[in-house]
Amino acid sequence: MALLFEYLPLILFFVVYKAVDIFWATGVLIIAAIVQLVYYKVSTGKIETRHWIFAGIAVVLGGMTLAFHDEQFIQWKVSIIYALLGLSILFGKLLFKTNLVEKALMGLFSSVQKEQEVEINIPNAIFNQLLVLWVFLFLSIAVLNLYVAFNYSLDTWVNFKVFGLMGITFIAIVFTMFKVYKFLPEEQ
Template sequence: MALLLEYLPLILFFVIYKTVDIFWATGVLIVAALVQLVYYKVSQGKIEKRHWIFAGVALVLGGMTLVFHDEQFIQWKATIIYALLGSALVISQLLFKTNLVQKALMGILSSVQEEQKVTIDIPSSVFNQLLIFWAILLYGIAALNLYVAYHYSLDVWVNFKVFGLMGITFVAILLTMFKIYKYLPEEK
């Protein structure tokens, strides 16, 4: 259910684009992003930074798309989001000596540690490699989104945004899991 809610604005954007047009889809995306913020505030008592960023970028670029009746603004959304994520990884490491990939993965793996009463010890060099991998990937996706947006039709871009970016992200998550798999405890 949580995964569906996470991707609901994207799913609605895609469905409305395919049934109506990009401008209706953009309006629905904005409304869905705002409703998502309200839902998280009511159900969890807080709103994660990433949800504020996604909603803010959707509101600004989506609003510009609607006001100027120009789909190029909404096409920039993925590029800005992925570039911001890549920059957050790099800046956090360089300025604050915090590996956000390590922090995220260890947060996810902490439930495994508690459940199995084990310690997961992954070398920092592995997390550093993953940080570089994810930063390059995120910047690459940002650039690829612009390439597709400016070299292909709007239909191709929408399909790429929904299925291509999701596919690339899924493969990257699998590669990340393969990288840390040998450090995970065996199931009892």
């Protein structure tokens, strides 16, 4: 259910775009992003940085899309978010010597470690390979989004944004799990 709520603004954007147009869809995206922030604040007492960033970009670029009646602003949103993600991972490693991919994965695996009382030891080389993969992937998606947005129809871009990016991300997640699977404890 939490995953569905995470993607709710995207789902609503797609449905309203198909039913009405890009401008209504953008308005719904802005409202859904704000409602999502309120929900996280009420339900957990805090709002994670990524939710602030996603909502902020949706409000600013969505607002510009509506104010100027120009869909190009909302089309930039995907590229800005993915470029920020890729650069955050890259600069986290270069400037702060922190592998954010490792932190994210180990955060996911922490419940497994506690439940099975085992330690998960994944070599740094694997985490570094995954870091390069995710930086390359995020920066490539940022560029690919702009290419699709400015070389194809609005319908093609919306479909790419919803289905293409989800498909690319799913493949990358499967590859990531494949790389770390042999280091995970076997089920009892």
